[in-house]
Amino acid sequence: MGRPSCRSQLARYADRLGCERCAFENCKWPPSKNTWPSFPSTTSLFVIFDDKTDLTEQDLSTLSIPAMVLQPNHASDIVQAIQFCQQNDIGVTVKVAGHSYFGASSANRTLLIKMNPSYPKYAIGGSLTECSTVTPASSSEIPSANHMACALASARGKNAVLRVGGGELIDEAYRAVSFEWNSQSENLYHLVGGGAGTVSAAGGWLASGGLSGTTGMRMYGVGVDQVVAMEIVLPDGQHVRFGPTEWDDVQDGGYPKTTVVTGYYLRFAARGGGGGSYGVVTSVHYQVHNYPGSLTLVAPDLSSYPENAAETITPEAAYFFTTKYIEFFLRSPESLNVTQENSRACNFAQTFNLSPFADGILFCYGTSGQNIVDKWQEYIGDPAVVEEMRLQSIPEDFIGALPLLLVQARVVDNYALIALEIGAENPGVPEGRLADSPLADLVPVLAAFPSMSDSTHTHFPLDAITSDPVGMSQLLAADVLPSGGRTVYAMGGFIPFADDGENAISPARRNAAFLMGVPDENFRNQYYSIFYGGLDMTGDFPGSSCHNHALIYEMGPLKDDWTSTCPLDWPQSKRDEKCISQNEASWGTAMLSRLEKFKAIIDPNELFICAAGVGYTSKSDPSSNPGPSPSSSSESRMLPNPISALVFFLCSFIVSLMNY
Incomplete structure (x- = not known):
């Protein structure tokens, strides 16, 4: 106590x-x-x-x-x-x-x-509800949670919803859908969630946006986009339920835009505005999707390289091949003759490496796994690409082996089965439960090593990639190769179209191609120059970092020069004065301003103040070691x-x- x-x-x-x-x-x-x-x-x-x-x-x-x-x-x-x-x-x-x-x-x-x-658990107890079984609410009655959730889900073309309690984990939500329901029902469903079984289904993962690289965010949007109704105990003690009850259809194939929220106007802040800042979530209704087909794990088969590849390929040749490898993943689907559906169905969540000499996994649903393998073979076997590699002195046996580099490593029914198997192999995971991801090892970066403190998951804008995929591939290859590789989260796909207009995902996150940790300050400044060099730096900062994986020391670039990293060796007081704050780096200037105003209204006494949350401020640290302390309040x-x-x-x- x-x-x-x-x-x-x-x-x-x-x-x-x-x-x-x-x-x-x-x-x-x-x-x-x-x-x-x-x-x-x-x-x-x-x-x-x-x-x-x-x-x-x-x-x-x-x-x-x-x-x-x-x-x-x-x-x-x-x-x-x-x-x-x-x-x-x-x-x-x-x-x-x-x-x-x-x-x-x-x-x-x-x-x-x-x-x-x-706290009560609903998902495992059978809370999945098919909306065809929910009788519409009459005009004279207050809509129930299921009424509210199913009305919006149906407007989005979804057939079912799942209710999770405020204390339930992704493990329990996945098992409720993928195992309990799908094993005994004709209509099969799919839930979008996080990669780690021990992450909460209704807590900080969701409140920070909800990255879902293993379960298809490129097909359906990020975690907050799946929410169709919520229940929260507010800072004044009210227990409220809220969700959209009116919306406008859109012409781009995206989700309807919310126009009216019934119950309490907290929807935008609760979905992406940071956990522990606006109350206690007691329940969330998620839309669930029709089963998208089996899950194929696509991976580079490093054994396909010739045995003496390391000795026969020069650093210059390795660099050139790496640029081509990265370019394959950065090019638009149209340029590779890949359908939009197949492109969106392949995802990765810091499980895939931009280095062609490192292990990695793509999570591809339906037929997209075989499709990407086929397209890789077409791309790398194209006579023009082969001739380019010959001009770079890449050995013939190396070139001949490359079409076999990407393979379908495994096909399973769903992601939950993969996490369950990993859990069964780990003595620290209870029997029948899904594993954490990564497993509970000592990972120094999680403890905010200064060398990583300002580099966690920088967002790479989609327009910067599409405007010059070749140039970006070359810059990334120069960064990736000396480090041994860089793992990335793939964004894009349907994520920009999943915006309902009432969530706290910054435009920088919503419209990113991918996000990647960039520990090297030189490369980070080069990336910043591409992303922000042409912008008015006296205006609103668009955001750069990912709140799902922000570190306590993380800051944005310099306030007066967004192309320059905030120096790590400055005292924290100087970093606070000269650099864009952690909150502004996560949400961007405009979104943070809106969240701060709402926070002041809903929690005027600052009852809920937590590290890296809206309303959290740092006090000056006279030492040169960066790191904000909790606010005096x-x-x-x-x-x-x-x-x-x-x-x-x-x-x-x-x-x-x-x-x-």
């Missing part, structure tokens, strides 16, 4: 306790542990301290952990908890599974509302004294008993 309890546990069980790096201020390693210790690759992100490396008092003072945790059983628990916190000026943080790159699901001495595992919101804490605990306990 709070910091005193953690202190005593650390003192008594220092050899057993796992401490997550983001349990400390700014996700920094404790002061006495100023370097990363050496751990085996199988070590969890929860780092184990042994009795020889106990934490000091200074270490303990940097812990950023809640004073108390509430695991609600019902929405009324959340309502009364928030009302209590409002009355006593106590900050609130929200956690489902705690999947946060920047430690947003915990803050020092707040009340933490932990939604998993006690969030630091002051703590359980005020033991008596209040005890009263709150007793009230919550009584409410829980009454609800049973």
Whole structure:
């Protein structure tokens, strides 16, 4: 219970306790542990301290952990908890599974509302509803959640919806659709979701946009585009349901544009505006799609290269071939004679590498897997391309092997089966559950290594790619080869057309070709010059980074020169003054302004303040080591004294008993 309890546990069980790096201020390693210790690759992100490396008092003072945790059983628990916190000026943080790159699901001495595992689960219990079974609401009655959800889903040509609870995980949502429903029904369905089974289906993944590279966001839009109704407990304690009830059809084949939202006007902020900032999500209705066909894993077969390829191909030849390989994935479908349907059906979520000498996986649905393999063979076997490679002194046996590089590695019914198999092979995953992605290994970049702090997932605009795919391929190849490769998220496809006009996805994200981490400052500045060089830098910054994977230290480029990276060696106070803020880098100037205005209305007392969320501000750090601290307003919101804490605990306990 709070910091005193953690202190005593650390003192008594220092050899057993796992401490997550983001349990400390700014996700920094404790002061006495100023370097990363050496751990085996199988070590969890929860780092184990042994009795020889106990934490000091200074270490303990940097812990950023809640004073108390509430695991609600019902929405009324959340309502009364928030009302209590409002009355006593106590900050609130929200956690489902705690999947946060920047430690947003915990803050020092707040009340933490932990939604998993006690809050009701709907998906596994059979919440998938075919809209043909829902009788339309009459004009005189208030529409139910299913009425509201099915009306919009039907307008989009979707036949069913799935309700998930505020504490449910992607694992449970996938199993509900792909296993429970599809195994016993004639009508088969498909759910768009994240790649990791342990990510929440209704929490931060969704609130930050919802990347869905394994389940078809290029076919159907990102996570927020799948939401057709929501329920949230607001910062004033109201429990509300809302969703579109009127919309206009569009001519470009995209989703209808929302014109009226019934229930509460929170739809745009709750879908992409960041988690833990506007209330506690208790329920989400997702549209589900007709089953798109089996899933084909397409991968480069590196064994297709000649055995002596590394010795016989020169660096110049390797660079040229890499440009052609990248160009294949950047070219428009029309130029490769690929149908729009087949192009959109192939996706990847940082699982595919731009280097042709590295492993990778594409997730292709229906016939698109075979189609991309066929088109690769046509592209790389084209006589003009072959002649170009000969002119670059690429050996004949290497050229002859290239048509066999991309292969259909495997065909399965759905993505959930892949995640289930990976989970079964990992002793840390409970039986029958889907694996995390990546598996719970020690990944230093997740702890915000300074070398990666301003490079996480830069968005590459679609128009910059389509206007010069050859030039961009050459620049990317120069970046990719020396590093051993770069993994990317593929955007594009239907994502620009899935915009209903009421979500907080910035235009930079909505209209990106792909997003990629760019740790090299020189290349990042070259990319920025292409993306922003021709823009009016006194106007609105369009956004550059991805809030789904933002790091606590991440900043945008210089305020007066968007083509230049914010220097990492500046003191944080100077970075705050001279560089575009983390929030503005994520949402862009215009969208952030709209979110800030809404935040001030819905949460005027700043009850919900979390790292990297709207309303989160940094205080100056005199050191040269970058990294914002929680705002002073969030630091002051703590359980005020033991008596209040005890009263709150007793009230919550009584409410829980009454609800049973």
